[in-house]
Amino acid sequence: MILSRLAGRPAPLAVGLAAALVLPWFVYPPVALDIACWALFAAAVDLLLGFTGLLSFGHAAFWGGAAYGSGLIAVHSGLPFPVAILGGAALAAALAVPIGYLSVRLRGIYFAMVTLAFAQMVYFVANQWRDVTGGENGLQGIPRELFGLDLSDPFFFYYAGLPFVLAGFLVAWRIVRSPFGRVLVSIRDNPARARALGYSVERYKLLAFVLSAALSGLAGGLFALGHGFASLQEVYWTTSGQAVMMVVLGGIGTLWGGAVGAALVVELNDYLATAGFQETGIITGAIFIVVVLLFRRGVWGTARALLARRGAPRPEQREPAPSEAGRSAETVQAEG
Template sequence: MAPGRAVRTRGGVPVILTRLARSGRGGWLLLVAGLVAAFALPWLIYPPVALDIACWALFAASVDLLLGFTGLLSFGHAAFWGGSAYCTGLIALHTGMPFPVAIAGGAVFTALLALPIGFLSVRLSGIYFAMVTLAFAQMIYFVANQWRDVTGGENGLQGIPRELFGLDLSDSFFFYYAGLPFVLAGLFAAWRIVRSPFGRVLVSIRANPDRARALGYPVDRYKLQAFVLSAALAGTAGGVFSVGHGFASLEGVYWTTSGQAVMMVILGGIGTLWGGAIGAALIVQLQDFLATAGFAETGIITGTIFIVVVLLFRRGIWGTARHLLITRRTPATPADVAAEPKKSVDTPV
């Protein structure tokens, strides 16, 4: 671009981004950019913090699968994150199995745990569903706290091994790449779920459950399946987190863990799936920065940022960006009409 030449925009959006969004190639470019960022992350920041971002990104995606695509706000997902952390740690400590088997065992455990909880919860909606899931999560917290012989009580499980056929994964930098495939597989599974016919039904249930029921869809069954799948993804994230840090604690099953995941989803954008990763990166990095600086009341800063983002970006950070690139209708320039003769001037961005 020549010096002093202005970038052509349409409605405040650069034309090149508009064309990418119209051509369908923008999604692939974002996917490549996301993968590059995921693999480069431990080179840019402290590896344990990079692992935290990856795990919380998957956890936020699991919450968004339920909130953004099914319309169910759960404050009980800490039970699955923390429950899987304990189960994964127990398998790794007492059986000596490789950590991938332990993580898979934790994910299966949380899926089984979600069956009765979801069966009793999905018949409700709105604040009633949120409160019931919160009550079940607090029950899991009470069990983890009182069953000291198994969970370690307030001390938690410590020294969870990273066994993988004799490989030395004691360095957090190397374990990041060993645990990253689980996170990427979980994110891919979430993406396939929302893009499948099953995901379309979930969206219709979110929009109008009575109409979906009238069309013959068993609404409660679909909600239960979404709840179990979401729990399994949250359990996968919790298992990677516990092995990566070598411990499982009561904090993982406390309700504030669920609240933090919900906050990440809202910051990134509800119903965007990938917005949770942006929210996770923002919150985890900010908490690490404040903790390193010796600032104890991190909740004040994160809460303030949350309020500002909600007020300025009602769709969240990524949701607002996607809205500008995809859903905003803007007039096309003569050059764009000549380049795309088959498209209307009012084609959505």
């Protein structure tokens, strides 16, 4: 069922898959891995922001928590790195249950501030629990074991970790295309009406929050193992802000726009850092302002709208529509 639906949109999927496969041939492999991880992180944030209407500034807790969790599993257990990554994602999901339960009853800026407060609590714990996390020095020397294979080369590890990113995007796509995802959109647009229709709004929000956290943890665990360390930067609130910026740049509610925004931000930061420019935030902030002012739907959202407008038939070219009265009854039955 999923594959048949994916086959209905071969062009964008083929382009995206091809770009993911050839990316480390055109950019430095560690940067390519950063783009892939941040793309999945941005998609997870967009699942909550674009499709549920919840702006979270606390997702660094799940990205960073999974980074530490995956690192600790890899360091102390010696298990293959896929097990460590999945363990980090499970830790992020478990952490999201109490945080989400206490947060989803709030809306707007109150929800954003509460999630930010919880993220700062995780940052405080990571900083003070030095015996486990390494404190300011971070968790270093994280291995990347896979049944004796040498994955120390970033080029090979990129392809070893890419299936996790692709699987995460597939899960996110399936969520937004499912009846559950359509309920989330209805809650975003009109929570009172969704509640009147019998949907438990808080329960749906909580489940969306946990799923978003799990995908964020999947990306964070892969990021930590790819670099071989986990630092306090992963749980700092600016990490959440950067993911939100990527979503806005690419296009809120587009899911794939997060990948475009991640590629732009990561590649720009790498270029500026290589050139010796220290204040990268000035440039990225200026670009963010320009995109918000000129491309209200984001880069990917604007491009998709333009392509849809160009591909739409002109009024004189359209076939006569069937009887609206006949169609409306069938539509209501189908939607019901």
